[in-house]
Amino acid sequence: MPQRTPGVWTVVVPGAAAMALAMGVGRFGFTPILPLMQDQAGLAPEQGAKLATVNYLGYLLGAVLALVRPAVPSSVLAFRVGLVVQVATLAAMAATASVPAWALARLSSGVASAVVFIAVAGVVAVRLSTGGARSGGWVYGGIGGGIALSGVLVLALERTGTWSTAWWACAVAAAVLAAVAWILPVGGAPGPVRAPASRAGSGPPVRGRPGVRRSFVALVVSYLLEGAGYIIAGTFLVAAIRATSPGWIGSSAWVVVGLAALPSSALYSRLASRFPPATVLRTALLVQAVGMLLPAVFSGSGVALFAGVVFGGTFLGIVSLGMGTGARMGVPRSAAILTIAFSIGQILGPLAAAPLLGGGYAPALVLGAVIVTLAAVPTLLIRSGRNATG
Template sequence: MQAMGASTARPRSEYMIALGLAAGPVVALGFTRFAYALLLPSMRSELNWTYAAAGGLNTANALGYIIGAGSGAWWSRRLGAGRSFVIGIVISALALLGSGLTSDFTALSIFRFIGGLATAVTFVVGSALASRIPTGGRQHRSAALVGVYMAGVGIGVVIAGVVVPAALTAWDASGWQAGWLLMGLLALLLVGPAAWAVKAVPPAAPPTGAANEASSLRRMTPAFIWYVLFGAGYVSYMTFVIALLRDQGMGTWSTAGFFVVLGGASALATLLVWGRIIGRLRGGHAPALVSVVVLVGVLPVLLFDGAAAAIASAVIFGAGFMAGPTAVTVLARRMLPQHAWTSGIAWLTVAFSVGQAVGPLIAGILSDSEGGIAKGLWLSVILLLLSAIASLFQREVKPAPEPRAVAEAGAK
């Protein structure tokens, strides 16, 4: 009877750990990256920015993200995974607070850069931590737990979709600064749950073969190409879609509703749907499916005006966009030896970040030209289509057995 009780309680504790770790993506992507889309129209109006300048600020964030992603595994080894994860959230919170205390473009760019670096470390290390939550070897359960972790992004988008419009309404011209400050304070409150969760995750297996890791990474080349294109495609939409909707005549609270629906669709789909689907698909089929769903989600606001098109776009795009990191994290877990999960996810996130750095800048330049924001967002459609094609070339190959595991099998 006692054993049955322990077995029943175990999944619940696994999901609670994943939910605690989800504080990382709430701050890293929900607040630091995506909430900027809500703040951009007000900031652009008050600070007299072009769309290229607005995209450039997001590029500064993405450049920081590239460096943070590339150094995530190093920080994990240097400070420990749990400590790196929590410190990343703290620094991200301080960068959010700093963004609300200045209107200087250079200072804002620096805070966006620092925020990008810190959140990348948090997201990379957190993805590896979520992959290491004990499941007794059950692949489908592991995919579901990674999905819970990624659902933090949607939760963060929903929170931002309520907090930012409230700040813009209450403080008017200075509302964008209040929005950054409020998100910074909320980020600090999430440090507690994150710190609790990391204590429950076992340490990574020690490295046993660098050559095995390198060859496994080379076999994931199509996934790297997919992630660059996917990152550039989806983030161009996320950066400028609110500005497009405002140009189409939607007000502050209408666009806030759009953002809340998008975040809610993301959280629910990541929690309830994608974990199961990704757990069953092999190779590049899951990333390709994600790209197609996200591409379809971009089309309604480009083809039609009005609330119905906006809501359709929010539901479809929201349901798909965070399935991308879920799919690539699960793929890395399957194809890399355990000790290489953090570094593998880090390098994949670098690829993702390169796309996120380039996409908004090019989309911003296109948006400043004849054709406006819609012209920039058609770039998303093209890039997402190319990403789906690239992903289909990915084949799934299991990592070679660890030397230690082979020796133990031989002894038996």
């Protein structure tokens, strides 16, 4: 027990803060602020989709950088520069009304978020690899905390402030999170990310078994499709809810998304220790698809909030399950490969949805749900953990 205390204070707390900054506020703060930018700054839905895509392109570039230059995400300097860049780009979003400037800020933010995310994942893999699965789950849960924080800030400001005020508030919150994350002991070899779903005892690695290549390819395809499908809701869910419900409901739904995501990685860790991880992953994907359909088919505050719970309670858990399943397969640099596949999906998703936005957000959400449903199909070919028979 005494050995766990340093891990909590030097890894879990600053690691969760870094995740909350890089992913929760830095990446997904755009979602609740987007409707304000459309209403007050004249940003067209298609422009919003392109800004989202630029951010995901930056994330892809950051993931590729981490793959070809492994020293970058294990560098304390690179990690801290990533934190500073995230704060600076949030402030830049507030300081200008130029779409090209916003695009540059979102691109830079995407690169920084990938570097920080992979750096934190490496620390979790090294420092919490023994008996730290649940603690690691709370580190990843920081993403949900950041999402909830950004939603609360926008909810508090949308009646009295402006879109730029909301960005300034996110920048200040990001600066506080960066100060907490600053002490994270970055520097261990990244290695395969031992995500919360891959608990010790859930089954032996499947490297070298027949069918492992097929299983990993199926996982990569599923992960790419999930990236393309979920990000449509991740980008437009709040705007879609606001189109059919009172404005405060949209931001409230985003707070619910974050709160539901906060404990989801730890929860999926337990589920994956009791059931085949591929089965848990497939179920989560199908549940997520249903949750994405709800606001497209039905209106009302109750439906909107329930959709937020379903979306938040699945997307981060799916990420953890995917990373954990890849790690158990023993494929070299599986985390980097999966991150790149996910990033490609995130770029394709908004591009595919953009032509549908002229008819409202419902068609885009339906498209996202169809893509996520398709992502469940390749999981039938995945063999991992206790069911790794090849």
